[in-house]
Amino acid sequence: MTRQPSVSRRRLLRTTAAGAALGLAAPFGPRQARAAGTTIGFIYVGAKDDYGYNQAHAKGAAALKGMKGITVIEEEKVPETVDVQKTMESMINLDGATLLFPTSFGYFDPHMLAMAKKFPRIQFRHCGGLWTADKHPPNTGSYFGYIGQGQYLNGIAAGHATKSRKIGFVAAKPIPQVLLNINSFLLGARAVDPAITCQVIFTGEWSLAVKEAEAVNALIDQGVDVVTCHVDSPKVVVETSARRGAFVCGYHADQAALAPAKYLTGAEWNWANVYKMYVEKLLAGQTLPNFTRGGLADGFIKMSPLGPAVSDAARKQFEATLADMMKGSFAVVKGPLKNNKGDVVVSSGQAFVETAIELESMNYLVEGVIGSTS
Amino acid sequence: MADIASRPLATDRPAPSATARLAVLRETLRETLARRAEAVVIPVAALLVGLALFSLFIAALDKSPLQFFELMWRGGFGSWFSFQNALARAAPLLLAALCVALPARLGLVVIGGEGAIVLGALAAAAIAPPLRGVPPLLVIPAMALAGMVVGGLWIGAVGALRHWRAVNETISSLLMTYIAIALMNHLVEGPLRDPASLNKPSTLPLDAAYRIGPLPGLDVHWGLVVGTVVCLAAWVLIDKTRWGFAARIVGGNVRAAQLQGLPVARLTIGFCALAGACAGLAGMIEVAAVQGSANASLAAGYGYTGILVAFLARHNPLAIVPVAILLGGVEASGGLIQRRMDLPNATVLVLQGVLFVATLFSETFYGRFKAFNPDLWKRRD
Numbered sequence: 001m002t003r004q005p006s007v008s009r010r011r012l013l014r015t016t017a018a019g020a021a022l023g024l025a026a027p028f029g030p031r032q033a034r035a036a037g038t039t040i041g042f043i044y045v046g047a048k049d050d051y052g053y054n055q056a057h058a059k060g061a062a063a064l065k066g067m068k069g070i071t072v073i074e075e076e077k078v079p080e081t082v083d084v085q086k087t088m089e090s091m092i093n094l095d096g097a098t099l100l101f102p103t104s105f106g107y108f109d110p111h112m113l114a115m116a117k118k119f120p121r122i123q124f125r126h127c128g129g130l131w132t133a134d135k136h137p138p139n140t141g142s143y144f145g146y147i148g149q150g151q152y153l154n155g156i157a158a159g160h161a162t163k164s165r166k167i168g169f170v171a172a173k174p175i176p177q178v179l180l181n182i183n184s185f186l187l188g189a190r191a192v193d194p195a196i197t198c199q200v201i202f203t204g205e206w207s208l209a210v211k212e213a214e215a216v217n218a219l220i221d222q223g224v225d226v227v228t229c230h231v232d233s234p235k236v237v238v239e240t241s242a243r244r245g246a247f248v249c250g251y252h253a254d255q256a257a258l259a260p261a262k263y264l265t266g267a268e269w270n271w272a273n274v275y276k277m278y279v280e281k282l283l284a285g286q287t288l289p290n291f292t293r294g295g296l297a298d299g300f301i302k303m304s305p306l307g308p309a310v311s312d313a314a315r316k317q318f319e320a321t322l323a324d325m326m327k328g329s330f331a332v333v334k335g336p337l338k339n340n341k342g343d344v345v346v347s348s349g350q351a352f353v354e355t356a357i358e359l360e361s362m363n364y365l366v367e368g369v370i371g372s373t374s
Numbered sequence: 375m376a377d378i379a380s381r382p383l384a385t386d387r388p389a390p391s392a393t394a395r396l397a398v399l400r401e402t403l404r405e406t407l408a409r410r411a412e413a414v415v416i417p418v419a420a421l422l423v424g425l426a427l428f429s430l431f432i433a434a435l436d437k438s439p440l441q442f443f444e445l446m447w448r449g450g451f452g453s454w455f456s457f458q459n460a461l462a463r464a465a466p467l468l469l470a471a472l473c474v475a476l477p478a479r480l481g482l483v484v485i486g487g488e489g490a491i492v493l494g495a496l497a498a499a500a501i502a503p504p505l506r507g508v509p510p511l512l513v514i515p516a517m518a519l520a521g522m523v524v525g526g527l528w529i530g531a532v533g534a535l536r537h538w539r540a541v542n543e544t545i546s547s548l549l550m551t552y553i554a555i556a557l558m559n560h561l562v563e564g565p566l567r568d569p570a571s572l573n574k575p576s577t578l579p580l581d582a583a584y585r586i587g588p589l590p591g592l593d594v595h596w597g598l599v600v601g602t603v604v605c606l607a608a609w610v611l612i613d614k615t616r617w618g619f620a621a622r623i624v625g626g627n628v629r630a631a632q633l634q635g636l637p638v639a640r641l642t643i644g645f646c647a648l649a650g651a652c653a654g655l656a657g658m659i660e661v662a663a664v665q666g667s668a669n670a671s672l673a674a675g676y677g678y679t680g681i682l683v684a685f686l687a688r689h690n691p692l693a694i695v696p697v698a699i700l701l702g703g704v705e706a707s708g709g710l711i712q713r714r715m716d717l718p719n720a721t722v723l724v725l726q727g728v729l730f731v732a733t734l735f736s737e738t739f740y741g742r743f744k745a746f747n748p749d750l751w752k753r754r755d
Contacts, residue, residue, distance in 0.1 A: 047719075075709045077719040080671035082595075082664050086459045087709045093455050094448075094710060106574055110666050128573065173563065175573045204559055205670075361572055374564060 037069040038098055038282060041091035043084060044076045045104035045232075046207060052233035052252040057103040057127070059253070060271025064279055073097060080106035088115045092122055099123045099282060101275070108142070116140045123288055125278060129360070131291050141288065143274055146295035146354035148184040149325050150267025151228070152332045153303055154249035155188020156321055157264040158226040159196055160314030161247045162189070168219035168246075169200040170212055170229035170237050174373040176362045178230045181267075183366045184332050185228055185249075190368060192317065199224055200371035206232040216240040226264070238263070247309060254304045265318070266304035273299040295354045296325045329353045339364035340371075405748040412746035416736050417688070424732035428725050437715055449710035450703025457703075461594045464702030466491075468601025469656035470680025471687065471694045472608055473529065476649040477543070478689040479612055480642055481625040482536065486547025487653040488677025489554030490528045494521035494654025495661045496558050496577070499668035500566055503578040510583045517584070518658050525654020526647040528554065533646025537639050543646075555673050562669055576669035586663040595663035597656070601698075604652060608691035611648075621645055653677065679705075682726055686733050701726070 040061075048058040054076065065072050073095050078084045084107050091097040098121075102112050105128040116124045116137045129144035130136075158167045167189055171178050186198040199222060201215040213236050216227055220241070228249035229237040235258060241248040242259030250256070250266020274292065281288055294300035303322065306315055324330055334351035338344055345364050346352070352359050365371055390398070429439035450460045473487035498517040505513050532550065535541040563575040586596050612618035621641050624631040632638055656676065661668055683701055687693035708722035744750045 073713045075712050075719075078709070079674040081660070081674045082462050083674070083705070086462060086706060089455070090449070090459065090706075090709055091713070095713060106669070106671050109574075110664070130573075173575070175575065177573050204556065 037071055038279075039071045039073060039091075039096050040064065040279065041088070041095065041097040041100045042072065042074045043078050043087055043091075043100070043102045043104070043107065044074070045080065045106070046077060047233075048074065048076045050207075050233040051235040051238075051255055051258065052231070054103070054232070056253045056269040057101070057271055060269070060275045061101075063272035064275055067276075067279060067283075069283065070279060071095075078104075080104060080111065082111075084111045085115055088112070088124075089118075092119055097122070099125070099278065099288075101125055101127070103127045112140065113137070123282070125288065125292075129291075129293065133290065136290075138290070141290035141292070143292035145269060145274075145298075145300035146293070147267050147269065147301050148180045148332055148359070149295050149330065149354055150301050150303060151181040151184040151251075152188035152191075153318060153322060153325075154228050154251075154265060154267055155185040155190075156192055156318050157306070157310055157314055158185070158228065158247070158249055159189035159192025160311055160317070161264055161309060162196060162226045164223045164225050165193060165196045166222065166224045167196060167198045167226045168216075168222075168224035168228075169198055169369075169371075170215045170219070170227065170231060171200055171202050172206045172231045173204065174202055176360055179362045179365060179373065180333075180359055181230045181251075182369055182371075183362070183364075186366060186368050187332055188321075191321070192314075196368065198369045200365065200369055202371070203231065209233075209236045212236045213240045216246075217244065220244045220246050250304055256304055256307060261308065263304070263307040264310055265306050268302050268304055270299055270302045293355065295328075296322070297328045329355075333359060338367040340367050340369050342367070408746050408748055412740065412743070415746070416739055417686075417733065420732045420736035421729065423736075424725075424729040427732065428728045431724060431728070432721075435717070437717065441715060442711060442717075445711050445714055446704065446707040449707025450705075455593075456706060458593045459706040460699055460703035461592075461598055462702070463705050464698040465595060465597035465601055466656050466660060466676045467680055467683050467698040467701060468598070468605055468694060469652045469659075470676045471683035471698060472604060472680075472691060473649040473653040473656075473677070474681050474684035475687065475689040475691055475694060476608060476612075476645050476652070477529075477533070478684065479618070479621050479625050480645055481628075482533070482642070482646070483544045484529060484532060484547045484646065484649060485544055485681050486529065486532060486549075486551045486554075486677070487649070487656075487680050488673065488675065489547070489551035490525035490650040490653035491657040491660070491677050492551075492558045492672050493528055493554050493657070494525035495657030495665075495672045496561060496566070496668045497521050497524040497654070498658035499577045499580065499661045500561075502580050502584050506581060513584050514586065514662065517662060518655055521654040521658030521661075522651035523654070525657065526651035529650025529653065530643055530647030532650075533643040536646075537642045551677065558668065558672065559670060566668070568667065571667075571669070574669060576667040579667045580662065584662065585666060586659065595659070597659040597663055600655070600659060602695055604655070605691045605694050608652075612691065617641070617644075653680075679726075682730055685730060688733075688737075 042061040044054040044057060046054040049055055061072050061074060064070050073091060075087050078087050084102060088100055091100060108126050108128060108130050112124050112126055116139050120139055124140045126142045129142045131140060131142040169182050169185055171182060182200050189196040199219055203211040203215055212231055216237055219227060226247040227237060227241040229251055234251050234255055238248050238255040238258045242262040247262050247264050248259055249264050253268055254266060256263040278288055331351035331353045333346060335346035336348040337346035365373060432439040432442050449456055451457055470487050473490060474484060477484040497520040501520045502513060502517055532543050532547045535546050536543040562577060566577045567575050568578045588595050620636050623636060624638055624641050628638060660672060665671060683694060683698050687697040704722060711717055711721060712719055741747055
């Protein structure tokens, strides 16, 4: 504390003066108080550095920070209550934001919709893909990516790495987006070896570190030797798996740094591309799209670099499948396919490519997944 | 008690002179003022000490405490928008804090209001769809009643466990919160799920007619008024009725209360149930005014912030109102502080924690200062 008193005092005076100047400027309108240009607000439900869902978005936001005339403002750990409505309003009123990205799924209804009605001249884009033209205001929209493709590729890496032919999945909730990931992971592994099974454990919450660790331990105790997950922050799953000696596939963001030896690959969001697209359109004065989707080929998602434990055979199949997917119209879910209760869910000859809307209401676990949706 | 007995009473002596009467009056006034001042000066001093300690923390992060407080003022109170932001965030805290403050008068530390909020909200959201078509004037009170009954049963059970089985109410109420949230998730994802809610399992949405709107001319929902009225009612109950008096005696000494023949069981369970009813009502308002259906977003931590509000208000229902608004303002400014100063969200939590500890510590000073304590002046005499 003693080594820099003069610096902090000067800094204190400087920031105080700046603060006072801002305070004086406030009556003349918040928009003038900030520098000219466009302000874009990002809102996260968890921590920006969670090694997961929120970090993936924050990385996308960071990619905008160097763009000319763009100011990025961010707020983390905002609950899906009146808090997020007030955060949006505060970003608009106090910071002059004109484009908002509330990134958590639960922000959409009723919170973002309420604010979109209140501020018809502000643009809102939401991650999750719920927007429909007849139901939702024109100044709102949604974007999402076909990350099931990434989990299929995870499955290929896992299928080659497993010795016990048992792989595991730690999942938050049995909702369509998660079920598609679980099924894709198993189907990828079965593309390597049709005898592989996948045990799934639902924790019930998006972020519940203790239960996630317990789930990993339970899976590994049952003989599972490759684990992946769909929870907000895969940090605990990745670290616990590696500590127990199992291989692990990542999700949301790159977690290789948490388990350098055991990390095979991971399905990552690549939001920088999506956010840049919106901002370029905004700067060019074009209308922003209301409904945006994309997969590997569109650069919405990407795979973590393959880890040191990935064999040559695995690398070959992984890269071949990735190349197929890059061409577009790759069907992960195709018939004949039964659910794990023995009923046919996709008949022979039927195939759902990544853009198929049917995939977004998936309510089953495919044959080979051990677990239940309820 | 000895002081009261020795205090000169009108009946003790024959017709005192006018000057003597004036002196007595002045003395009484001084004593009352001193005692009243204590209840204001000590909490305010604790607040200031807390803020001073927090300033050191901010300075240690190499940020300006002055800018921090300037932004806090601007984000939470400094403009009409900011003040409404504070009020909107304070609204659910009023009832959540009562869930802690009411049992506290019996000496019980109940920290499981979150569970009663979540289940009260679920009950309110569950009974509305079957009543579709019934006038809102009936349905909205029915929803409130459902929330209060379920919340009341939940925390009432905590009181019952405490009284009959000697189960520590702090632990049981906290653990029951986990059960409540799991139960809510199970029902929302299972039997009560709206089939259309694919990726965010929720109950059927409320009809627009059954929603609670904002206060006229304000951007704050009716929960603020309901919460304030219930706080007033709770103050009357505790300070002005014989039940409140009895409850305070139980809080002072259970054995003495039992010897006096007070209905300790009924008081314990009843106050806990009332506390739970407050939390359940908070949940109902959250569903009817904000969320529009019950889902996992209901477990937003209001029950936990309510603990902080109740302790800062020293469990006085009247003090809960300003304290909740103060904390609402602190939370409202948290976003602005994150955005402008590049500080993590946890900064505001640190501030809340420091204020909490400073307030708890200040409890030890009550009755210690001569200036506030006429008993000490007299001892000197």
